[in-house]
Amino acid sequence: MELAFVTSNPGKVEEARRYFEGFGVRVYQLKMSYPEIQADTLEEVAKYAVEWLSERVEGPFFLDDSGLFVEALGGFPGVYSAYVYRTIGYWGILKLLAGESNRRAFFKSVVAYWDGKLHLFTGEVHGRITNEPRGTGGFGFDPIFVPDGFDKTFAEMTTEEKNEISHRGNALRAFSNWLKENLKY
Numbered sequence: 259m260e261l262a263f264v265t266s267n268p269g270k271v272e273e274a275r276r277y278f279e280g281f282g283v284r285v286y287q288l289k290m291s292y293p294e295i296q297a298d299t300l301e302e303v304a305k306y307a308v309e310w311l312s313e314r315v316e317g318p319f320f321l322d323d324s325g326l327f328v329e330a331l332g333g334f335p336g337v338y339s340a341y342v343y344r345t346i347g348y349w350g351i352l353k354l355l356a357g358e359s360n361r362r363a364f365f366k367s368v369v370a371y372w373d374g375k376l377h378l379f380t381g382e383v384h385g386r387i388t389n390e391p392r393g394t395g396g397f398g399f400d401p402i403f404v405p406d407g408f409d410k411t412f413a414e415m416t417t418e419e420k421n422e423i424s425h426r427g428n429a430l431r432a433f434s435n436w437l438k439e440n441l442k443y
């Protein structure tokens with residue numbers, strides 16, 4: 259089975275490829291940009307994007323909308339994570355948290371699959387923001403995020419280790435369970 263992943267982010271593609279490898283599913287990247295509306299939740303952003311893409315993409319596809327939610331910043335950058343990453347990066351988040359003792363944060367990922375109908379799968383991982391970036395793996399905010407129960411940042415983990423516990427790994431697990439039940443692949 260093949261799955262089209264609409265994204266401009268090669269890091270996300272690598273993780274989804276690795277995840278589905280074990281199930282004999284080939285993930286390929288559809289590099290299309292789509293409108294990301296301003297909304298309060300990742301689910302709303304994903305839903306609008308899928309509806310827009312469904313009129314432009316042949317056949318089934320999925321996308322992933324994710325964000326980093328920092329407790330001491332009232333959940334910021336959250337739905338604005340892509341913009342914040344492009345503008346101030348993870349150094350900007352570290353600066354905003356300078357002197358702050360509450361380092362709690364979580365990642366959330368919404369995987370949206372379109373097969374003529376919309377199916378949403380979500381995953382989260384809770385943890386803390388480091389004081390300094392560490393590691394060279396992964397992408398985005400990975401160097402400053404340590405998941406609960408670990409001392410390593412996501413950027414210090416292999417893709418397999420990250421997938422086992424991450425927001426995206428959890429959302430992909432829900433997605434693949436659904437595919438197994440519904441498509442019996």
Ligand code: ITT
Nearest residue numbers: 265266267322323324325339340343397398399400
């Ligand atoms: P697409 O929308 O094209 O898929 P994107 O990178 O713009 O790619 P998002 O809109 O979902 O992705 O934005 C999420 C931002 O949060 C993005 O800039 C990433 O840097 C960051 N992010 C998402 N997942 C992450 C992860 O697993 N580890 C670290 N940072 C992540």
